[in-house]
Amino acid sequence: MGKISNIKPYAKNASDIFLTLLFFISFFPYIHAVYSAYTGVFFGFQGSAWFFGFGGIFITLVFRYLLLIPVCLIYQIKYGKEYFPKYIGIKTAALTLIAVIVLSGVTATVFGEKIVDINLQLAQTKIEEYFADKYGEEAVRDMTYSVDSRYEMTFKGTSPSLPEGQSYEIRVYSGRSEKYKIVDFLVDENNETNRVNYK
Numbered sequence: 125m126g127k128i129s130n131i132k133p134y135a136k137n138a139s140d141i142f143l144t145l146l147f148f149i150s151f152f153p154y155i156h157a158v159y160s161a162y163t164g165v166f167f168g169f170q171g172s173a174w175f176f177g178f179g180g181i182f183i184t185l186v187f188r189y190l191l192l193i194p195v196c197l198i199y200q201i202k203y204g205k206e207y208f209p210k211y212i213g214i215k216t217a218a219l220t221l222i223a224v225i226v227l228s229g230v231t232a233t234v235f236g237e238k239i240v241d242i243n244l245q246l247a248q249t250k251i252e253e254y255f256a257d258k259y260g261e262e263a264v265r266d267m268t269y270s271v272d273s274r275y276e277m278t279f280k281g282t283s284p285s286l287p288e289g290q291s292y293e294i295r296v297y298s299g300r301s302e303k304y305k306i307v308d309f310l311v312d313e314n315n316e317t318n319r320v321n322y323k
Contacts, residue, residue, distance in 0.1 A: 140207070144214055147203045150196040153189035154225050160184040161232035164243055166298030173275045174296075176243065177236025181229055240274055247277055247296045247304050254306040269294055285314055 161180040166172055167187065175183050185193060208215040232239060248269075255264045269281035277296040286292065292313035299305030 140211075143203065144207070144211075147200065147207075147214075147218070148221070150199055151221060151225065153185065153192055153196060154229075157181045157184040157189070158225055158228045158232060161229065161236075162239055163303065164298075171276070172297075173273075174240075174243070174277050174298075175275075176232070176239045178229075178233040179236070181232065244271060244274065244277065248279075250304040251279065251294060251296070251306055254308075258308075259310075281308065281310065283310055285310070286317060290317065 158181060160183075161177050163180075164174045164176050165180045165183045166174055167183050204215075204218070208218070251269065252264065255267060259267075263283075266284045267281060269279045272278045272280045272293070279294040279296075280291040281294050282291050290313070292308065292310045294306065294308045297305040297307065
C-alpha cells in the first residue's frame with residue numbers, strides 16, 4: 125500500500141521538471157525523421173534525389189542525428205528506469221509519444237509511394253505558379269509537362285517556342301527558404317536550338 129502511494133502523476137519539483145522536459149526533447153530526432161518521411165528529404169552525393177517514407181527516415185537519422193541518437197537513447201533509458209516507476213503520468217505520456225512516432229513511421233513506410241504521389245502533385249502546383257510568374261499566364265496555357273523521374277522529381281516540358289518533339293527539363297530542388305525550388309531549362313534549350321539552327 126505504501127509503495128502504491130509513492131506513485132505520483134507528474135513531476136513537481138524544478139529539477140524533475142527540467143529532466144522531464146529534457147527527456148521529451150530527446151525524442152526530437154525521431155519526430156523530425158518521421159516528419160521528413162512525409163515531406164521528403166532532398167539528398168545525394170553525385171546526383172540528388174528526393175526520399176520519402178522509410179528512405180526519408182533513414183537518411184534523416186543517419187546523416188543528421190547519427191551521433192546524437194546514442195546519447196538520446198542512453199538518457200531515455202536512464203530516465204525511464206528512474207522516473208517511470210515514480211510518475212505514472214509521465215510514463216503514460218512517454219509511451220503514447222513513442223507509439224505515435226512508431227505508428228507514423230510505419231504508416232509512412234507502408235504508404236511511401238502514395239506520399240511520393242502527393243508530393244509530386246504539390247510540386248506541380250508550384251511549377252504552375254513558377255511558370256505563371258516567370259513567363260506569364262498566356263504562355264503557360266500553351267506549355268505542357270510530364271513527370272520524367274518520380275524520385276529525382278524532374279519533369280519534361282514542351283513549349284511552342286521549341287521545335288516539335290523537343291523538350292526541356294524542369295527540376296524541383298529543396299530550397300533554403302522554400303520547400304520546392306523550381307528550375308527550368310527552357311531558355312537554355314531555346315538558345316541551344318537557335319545556335320544549332322544558326323550554324
